[in-house]
Amino acid sequence: MNKKRPVTFRPFKVPRYAYDKLRICRRCGRFTALGEERCSGCGRATLTSLEKQATAIAGRKMHTRLLLIVLLTLAAVYFGQSLQQMALCGAGGAVLAGALYYMQRKVRQNENLFALNELLGRNIDSIKEGLEINRQEAVAVLREDDVLAYEKLREISILLRGDRISRQRVALLHGFQLRKDMNLELEQLLLKDFEPLLAEYIGEIAKIRPELIKDRTLRYVKNYEAQILEMDKGETILISVAGAAVRLKRYALLYSGLIGRYIQDLPKDRFLRLSRLISASPYEPWNGLDLKVAEVREAKYRWDPEF
């Protein structure tokens, strides 16, 4: 019986930089990667992006430095013993303040990045702590709303890329009915060791979104081929993956061994694709795959006009 539930995920866009996902509470300094409006620590709506915070810090530092020059200049003028001395100190201070202000304007963008780097470096432990709290929040809602839990884990995984989060996400995805129109990912979910749920997920992705089957996934499948074969529908998974691999000539060449082992059972369209790839480049090192294709074509599709 199929226990998978049809679900809909909220739209999700991967930010260009991972730190774009982080926000900091201006009040209590807690970090979060989730999209909540209020800080989970102090409950106030004072969450701001790290870039904004870094820009504010850099701006404050620059203003302080400029202000110090102005104050020192004023002190120099105050202690002047003659009008000439006072004018000289005032003019000198103004030139120095002007020079610093000019330089600050020129380096503003760069200083913002230095401030951001410093903010992240100084608070790395707080960031880790904030992300762990986020992860616990995701786990806490798991029983009531597994879709929400998945969405939260998906956001955290932009920053935390360990196997622990990936394993939890794969386990959650196992309960959902996957569709072509869903915002799915695969490479980010690959684990270091073998996981049957992940192998099942790869098999499903190979059927509905073969374009997501790339080098790292094919390497994973190749490495754990024996374990996948021991699974209930292991062979079906491997056939789907082999079918997805013939999408590109590069994959067909690199994983010719894997494809060759399941060539007998490839669906007709995938076999036709492979056959055309080989016919278009007969002198490539196909590692015996061309011969296997010829055999299968002879045995199964001898009278098929498409071949």
Place this chain on the structure above:
Amino acid sequence: MISYVILGITFLYAVIQISIYASRRRKPLTRDDIDERLLAALNGGTGTRE
């Protein structure tokens, strides 16, 4: 005399600040560097997945 001393200190302070800005400008940070460092720090040395 005191005013010239203060002006001297101001001059030194401004020169130091300007040279710090100039040296940082020569070795600018990129967003990619920052991102990579953050991911490496959060994920135990591996910024990006293999």
